[in-house]
Amino acid sequence: MLKPNLLREAISAANAYLRMNPDSLAIWVSEGTIVSTGQKSLSHEYRYQTNLLVMDYPHNVDTVVLPVQLWIREHQPDLHFNPDLRETGVKFKVDILDNGTADLLIILQLTEAAIVTKKDSELIVTHRTEPPHDPYADVSEWTLDSAGEMVNTWVSQQLGGKS
Template sequence: MKKPQLLRDHLARACPDLATNPEKLTVFIERGNILHTGTPALSFEYRYTVNIVITDWADSTDVLIVPLVAWLKQHQPDLFDNPERRTKGFRFESEIIDHKTADIGIEIDLSESVAVMGETVDGVNRLTTRHIGEPLLATPGQVETAVDLAAEWRIVPIDGA
């Protein structure tokens, strides 16, 4: 599975506090399953819930959510396109620690398609796998721009807020 590490790397780039303090960011998988259609091919799909736990977070949750939405639009667009997945596939909870910090848990339902192909190398039959990327909703330049903007986004307090 590749998406959990990609997601972790993206959050660390987007949130300098997580890059400076990587111990505050934990990413793990639970409730995973494998989907195979029963055809002769060996290709399959991972389906799982990735859990992201951020501890001692002292900033707005918006600083976490905006980069996550940008990442998901590129790497898991069906999460927003499908009405049922849109309402149930991206969840969070927060434990308020004190007047400055909170622990935040985020759960996201992800999937990854894996193509399994046979090939012969030097007379030996081998199986290779290739993770199939998600379709892009925009041109590559537009997606990169959206991700870059999210990664650079910061909250600016408004006087009196």
Template structure:
């Protein structure tokens, strides 16, 4: 489940609260299954719901959701927008919450059997779908609480995982 590791790394790099304390991001897999087809090869696909739990989160939720959506656009663009992400939150105080996100992911694995050599070669296919027309090497997330506010506030910034 290499995608979950990539997602975790992306969020830790992009979300300032997680960059300061990555142990506050807990990751689990729930509702996992493996789809395969009968045949000479052992190619299969992991299908699972990743659960991302952020403990004692006091930043603006957009500092988490916007980088998550950016990552999904690149690594899981075929996700159903209405079902790809769900969440729950427990209000801890006026300033902090525990947030549990559920993100549906798939990961294809090519496993080719070579009977003559007695080998099985496995490749994880982590297809990337570059966002066209927006190759910025660095991103800044600017948030304005309401249209009445004159200025945006810098809430987060991160490097493009692939340098543009």
């Protein structure tokens, strides 16, 4: 499974606090299924729940949620564009710790296709990327404005920007 690490990389790249405090970000897969194609090959699809936990976060939760949304557009676009999946595919919980910090848990339902081919006597696994569907593909620099206040800016690597 590649997506949990890709998610960590994207969130860390987009959020200066999490870059400086990497132990404040935990990502794990809590449950999943492996669905085979029912065909001759060993190709299959991983379907799993990924949990992203930001601990003791002292900033606006939008500074985490927006980079997650951007990541979803590229790596799991059906969570945005499929009417059934967008209702339940992304959930969250917030534990307000005090006046300045909170724990934020984002729960994502992800899928990942693994294509298995055979070359001579070797089995080769290739993880298929998601088909493109990104109206913001030409935007690489982002600014988050909340209630008239600029709270964060970043350059999005996954959308073609450079850090």
